[in-house]
Amino acid sequence: MELSPFYQDLFTSLNRGLLMSIALIVPSAVGGVLIGITAGAVRTYGNRFFRTMANCYAAIFRGTPLVIQLFVLYFGLPNLGIYLTPYLAAVLGFTLCSAAYQSEYVRGALLSIKSGQYLGAQALGFTTFQTIVWIILPQAFRRAIHGCGNEIIYLIKYSSLAFIVTCIELTGAGKTVATEYFRFTEVFSIIGLYYLALVSLAIIILKKIEHRLFIPGFGHH
Amino acid sequence: MQNALSVVVDSLPYLLQGSFLTAGIVVFAMFLGLFIGIFMSVGLVYGNRYIRNILTVYVWIFRGVPVVVLLFLFYFGLFSFLGLNFSAFATVSIVLGMTTGAYQANIFKGAILSLPQGQFKAASALGMSDIQAIKSIVLPQILRLSIPAWSNEYSIILKDSALAFVIGAPEIMARTQFVASRTYQHLSLYITAGIIYFLLTWAGVIGLRKLEQYVRIPGYSQHGNQ
Amino acid sequence: MMTDKKPILRVKNITKSFGDVTILNSVSIELAKGDIKILIGPSGGGKSTFLQCINCLVMPDSGEIELDNERIQFTRKQDIYRLRQEVGMIFQDFNLFDHLTALGNITVPLRKVKKMSKKEAEQRARLELEQVGLSDKESLYPAQLSGGQKQRVAIARALAMDPKILLLDEPTSALDPTLIGEVINVIKGLAVKGMTMIMATHQISLIHNLADEILFMEDGRIVEQGPPDALLAAGNKSKSQGFCDLLNELSEVEG
Ligand SMILES: Nc1ncnc2c1ncn2[C@@H]1O[C@H](COP(=O)(O)OP(=O)(O)OP(=O)(O)O)[C@@H](O)[C@H]1O
Numbered sequence: 001m002e003l004s005p006f007y008q009d010l011f012t013s014l015n016r017g018l019l020m021s022i023a024l025i026v027p028s029a030v031g032g033v034l035i036g037i038t039a040g041a042v043r044t045y046g047n048r049f050f051r052t053m054a055n056c057y058a059a060i061f062r063g064t065p066l067v068i069q070l071f072v073l074y075f076g077l078p079n080l081g082i083y084l085t086p087y088l089a090a091v092l093g094f095t096l097c098s099a100a101y102q103s104e105y106v107r108g109a110l111l112s113i114k115s116g117q118y119l120g121a122q123a124l125g126f127t128t129f130q131t132i133v134w135i136i137l138p139q140a141f142r143r144a145i146h147g148c149g150n151e152i153i154y155l156i157k158y159s160s161l162a163f164i165v166t167c168i169e170l171t172g173a174g175k176t177v178a179t180e181y182f183r184f185t186e187v188f189s190i191i192g193l194y195y196l197a198l199v200s201l202a203i204i205i206l207k208k209i210e211h212r213l214f215i216p217g218f219g220h221h
Numbered sequence: 222m223q224n225a226l227s228v229v230v231d232s233l234p235y236l237l238q239g240s241f242l243t244a245g246i247v248v249f250a251m252f253l254g255l256f257i258g259i260f261m262s263v264g265l266v267y268g269n270r271y272i273r274n275i276l277t278v279y280v281w282i283f284r285g286v287p288v289v290v291l292l293f294l295f296y297f298g299l300f301s302f303l304g305l306n307f308s309a310f311a312t313v314s315i316v317l318g319m320t321t322g323a324y325q326a327n328i329f330k331g332a333i334l335s336l337p338q339g340q341f342k343a344a345s346a347l348g349m350s351d352i353q354a355i356k357s358i359v360l361p362q363i364l365r366l367s368i369p370a371w372s373n374e375y376s377i378i379l380k381d382s383a384l385a386f387v388i389g390a391p392e393i394m395a396r397t398q399f400v401a402s403r404t405y406q407h408l409s410l411y412i413t414a415g416i417i418y419f420l421l422t423w424a425g426v427i428g429l430r431k432l433e434q435y436v437r438i439p440g441y442s443q444h445g446n447q
Numbered sequence: 448m449m450t451d452k453k454p455i456l457r458v459k460n461i462t463k464s465f466g467d468v469t470i471l472n473s474v475s476i477e478l479a480k481g482d483i484k485i486l487i488g489p490s491g492g493g494k495s496t497f498l499q500c501i502n503c504l505v506m507p508d509s510g511e512i513e514l515d516n517e518r519i520q521f522t523r524k525q526d527i528y529r530l531r532q533e534v535g536m537i538f539q540d541f542n543l544f545d546h547l548t549a550l551g552n553i554t555v556p557l558r559k560v561k562k563m564s565k566k567e568a569e570q571r572a573r574l575e576l577e578q579v580g581l582s583d584k585e586s587l588y589p590a591q592l593s594g595g596q597k598q599r600v601a602i603a604r605a606l607a608m609d610p611k612i613l614l615l616d617e618p619t620s621a622l623d624p625t626l627i628g629e630v631i632n633v634i635k636g637l638a639v640k641g642m643t644m645i646m647a648t649h650q651i652s653l654i655h656n657l658a659d660e661i662l663f664m665e666d667g668r669i670v671e672q673g674p675p676d677a678l679l680a681a682g683n684k685s686k687s688q689g690f691c692d693l694l695n696e697l698s699e700v701e702g
């Protein structure tokens with residue numbers, strides 16, 4: 001079966017866009033989780049100054065639209081003489097925004113650990129460091145993982161905003177083809193399917209991980 | 222610097238006018254979502270297999286496809302394909318309403334499932350009809366339990382409404398972009414827009430928190446009830 | 448029972464305040480090997496705080512702790528970790544590690560604090576679980592255990608560290624009446640084996656059967672202290688006597 005030129009064009013563009021989307025999502029997800037853990041820990045245990053700073057960071061990035069953050073990074077910073085490439089601006093925006101949301105789950109997880117767990121460990125002679133590594137982190141990780149996973153799903157969807165700062169990923173690539181051939185319904189339906197596939201794949205992987213790490217008493221609902 | 226500040230001051234009224242449209246989108250979307258969410262949650266819990274499957278597919282689509290893609294699809298694609306001549310404003314409101322509807326369906330479904338079985342039975346035992354029991358026993362409890370999740374949805378919808386500019390609805394973001402492209406004061410203008418959204422987000426979130434406390438029943442919360 | 452009179456633990460003049468409220472006011476206690484001392488007294492009297500001061504879970508403001516004639520420097524972390532390894536503690540609400548199985552709860556301190564190999568630790572843990580009658584529960588998580596079973600795992604975990612002394616803070620008071628028996632039996636078993644213990648409890652049967660000495664704590668002080676025969680003798684108008692009468696009445700009402 002031979003595909004019409006339209007579909008050949010479309011799938012070539014979309015597949016190229018897909019690669020760019022993945023190149024955006026993976027580093028942003030990893031960076032978001034890492035910075036999110038740090039910010040969440042600071043928001044929970046930090047001294048007053050750092051706690052306030054981290055809280056402000058989270059409130060600002062959670063309180064404003066991601067598009068605006070991207071516009072500030074890509075179109076705004078040049079006013080200060082700072083020029084970011086579209087890719088860098090997108091990854092930076094995604095990472096910072098995602099991390100702010102992640103920090104919320106991390107903080108919730110850390111707060112949910114009962115003080116008895118620290119006491120129990122201290123009473124057995126654990127050092128503070130050992131308590132954190134062997135008792136607090138494994139528990140916090142399990143409490144946070146569901147929320148953090150959801151956040152990664154959001155990140156996949158919001159990676160579609162990169163084209164707005166001219167980083168041509170899946171949505172941007174499709175939009176070009178759609179405008180050229182003036183076939184919006186088909187193109188955007190197919191793009192939708194691409195995202196559904198990505199999101200569903202991510203959900204399956206995250207479920208697997210959650211399942212693997214499941215412990216009675218730590219389930220999600 | 223001087224210039225940046227005066228551009229911001231001059232354009233502020235123009236930007237703020239956009240917040241009426243933003244507010245309109247959010248209010249319309251939230252209520253459409255509430256409506257869709259309540260009906261779908263009942264279908265998801267009590268419906269037969271076919272209804273449940275259809276609704277599950279709906280939720281899967283609207284939770285999995287990015288808002289921008291949905292906006293393009295509906296505005297340039299489906300609506301004109303169906304001969305509907307919806308404005309950008311209407312399209313954004315409907316798309317966001319349908320999206321939050323999918324999320325709200327899950328919120329209410331969770332709330333229904335977490336209600337103790339006894340509530341419905343006790344209402345029936347007192348001679349209430351199913352409709353009466355739902356209206357005066359089940360819904361008041363579910364709506365209370367759902368306020369925190371609702372506040373979360375509000376903040377998401379508000380921020381998503383900034384995407385309306387991709388199809389040209391003249392809300393805050395579109396107006397900011399318009400002024401920025403003429404004055405080249407991108408940084409200060411986008412930060413200003415950010416501040417407006419920030420205030421709108423937290424005002425709504427704090428307002429809903431107040432509402433939650435106001436309608437609160439002692440000893441009745443999501444945690445106390447599980 | 449043989450008790451050699453050289454104290455292994457000496458706690459002197461412990462004082463502790465939170466803010467400007469004095470919770471402990473110069474409290475002292477001495478234990479020889481095999482001694483069992485029981486703290487009783489009204490709620491808020493400072494029993495838990497005192498027990499937690501003994502292994503520095505709560506840092507005393509002043510006072511001295513000597514373990515085996517060695518003074519613990521409160522400012523030295525190493526001293527405190529050592530103290531905690533040698534003084535086991537059982538909590539009212541168990542404090543099992545929720546993410547670890549019964550076995551894991553016992554092996555994790557053996558491996559991380561005592562640096563045992565995994566195999567060694569598991570062998571030891573199984574031995575301790577057997578002692579408390581939970582051999583068949585080793586792979587269950589705390590959420591899957593009953594209160595009595597949780598407390599027995601907690602006791603096994605503490606014993607696996609080979610403590611010289613065991614502190615027990617109301618070990619049965621978070622339990623259903625039907626589950627108290629199994630924990631009491633384990634504690635009585637420890638007494639028979641000569642374990643040195645300080646226990647806060649309101650369990651009449653433990654007070655009567657186990658105590659070498661009763662210490663009555665009120666408002667952060669030990670206001671009465673002596674062997675149970677003397678304090679609880681019929682007709683004695685001691686505070687301890689009155690308190691135990693009250694406990695008796697309560698347990699009759701419940702039973
Ligand atoms: N971290 C703390 N901060 C402030 N006050 C405290 C703290 N810990 C304990 N207290 C206070 O110290 C007093 C003694 O408490 P403690 O728990 O030692 O009493 P208790 O004799 O064990 O009582 P109970 O029988 O209820 O367990 C109480 O008034 C309590 O409120």
Ligand SMILES: [Mg+2]
Pocket residue numbers: 494495496616617
């Ligand atoms: Mg106590």
